[in-house]
Amino acid sequence: MKIYVSVDFEGLGGIVQWSDVSKGNNYKQNYLMEQLRAFLKGVGDNYVLIVDSHASGDNVLWDITNEFHNVEIISGGLRKNYMMSGIDETFDRVVFFGYHASIGSKYSTMDHTYSSSSIHNIWINGQLVNEAIINAAFAGLYNVPISMVIGDDKLKDELTFFKNLYYVETKVSLGRFSAKFKPMKLLLKEIEAKTREMISKPRNFFESFKFKSPIELIIELSDTSRADLVEMLPLTERLDGRKIKVVHSDYQVIFDTILSVAFICQVAKTIGR
Numbered sequence: 001m002k003i004y005v006s007v008d009f010e011g012l013g014g015i016v017q018w019s020d021v022s023k024g025n026n027y028k029q030n031y032l033m034e035q036l037r038a039f040l041k042g043v044g045d046n047y048v049l050i051v052d053s054h055a056s057g058d059n060v061l062w063d064i065t066n067e068f069h070n071v072e073i074i075s076g077g078l079r080k081n082y083m084m085s086g087i088d089e090t091f092d093r094v095v096f097f098g099y100h101a102s103i104g105s106k107y108s109t110m111d112h113t114y115s116s117s118s119i120h121n122i123w124i125n126g127q128l129v130n131e132a133i134i135n136a137a138f139a140g141l142y143n144v145p146i147s148m149v150i151g152d153d154k155l156k157d158e159l160t161f162f163k164n165l166y167y168v169e170t171k172v173s174l175g176r177f178s179a180k181f182k183p184m185k186l187l188l189k190e191i192e193a194k195t196r197e198m199i200s201k202p203r204n205f206f207e208s209f210k211f212k213s214p215i216e217l218i219i220e221l222s223d224t225s226r227a228d229l230v231e232m233l234p235l236t237e238r239l240d241g242r243k244i245k246v247v248h249s250d251y252q253v254i255f256d257t258i259l260s261v262a263f264i265c266q267v268a269k270t271i272g273r
Contacts, residue, residue, distance in 0.1 A: 001046040009054040010110040011100040011151030013170040038188040042195025053083035093147035101154040102130035108154040109173040118265030121220040136209040145206035
């Protein structure tokens with residue numbers, strides 16, 4: 001069995017603020033590694049591709065492959081398909097690890113969607129989406145089903161339409177920078193046990209996710225200067241001061257547009273200063 005794991009950080013237990021997930025004195029990389037170890041224990045000998053998908057993609061320590069010889073890691077930033085690099089039709093299932101709720105979700109810890117400062121909202125075919133939904137649809141390009149998500153309680157509420165999805169609730173989010181945590185030992189046991197149960201199910205127990213074509217993408221930016229930049233992208237229509245729209249039959253184009261917008265908006269931080 002081949003398992004694809006896209007690893008984020010904000011949705012993990014023990015995490016409540018940006019300094020927890022950024023290089024510095026409060027960087028809680030050990031929390032990420034402990035929860036990831038619990039998952040890999042549950043996986044057993046099955047092949048796992050870990051895709052380090054938070055920030056610059058340099059959070060998952062390569063040392064873990066000394067302990068788990070069935071694991072390979074994609075790391076580093078500025079790569080094609082970013083959080084979904086390396087997926088193809090040979091994988092049996094996808095796991096989203098450490099994921100979080102969409103921007104604007106009430107009481108959600110560190111809520112954002114692909115950008116914590118530039119993107120305000122994203123709709124696809126009229127549905128307000130988060131990173132899990134966006135990335136699940138990308139896996140759908142290869143007919144790979146979503147089998148498990150590890151994240152906070154607010155993200156769980158946003159994914160109720162996924163059938164037979166295994167979910168590990170890492171914390172109860174109380175606000176953008178606060179949460180209630182269960183004992184670490186209990187969470188690690190839950191991650192390992194749920195993973196073992198998920199692995200025991202056949203591939204056809206889970207369903208792949210796709211948006212119906214043509215696909216309409218609407219992105220609401222945080223301010224007009226970012227929209228000024230983004231409307232220069234091909235296929236883009238400016239709807240108002242902060243919203244742009246792209247319609248296309250190929251979800252790869254939609255996905256590439258989201259990533260392009262997120263990266264281009266980083267440039268806007270330096271304009272006008």
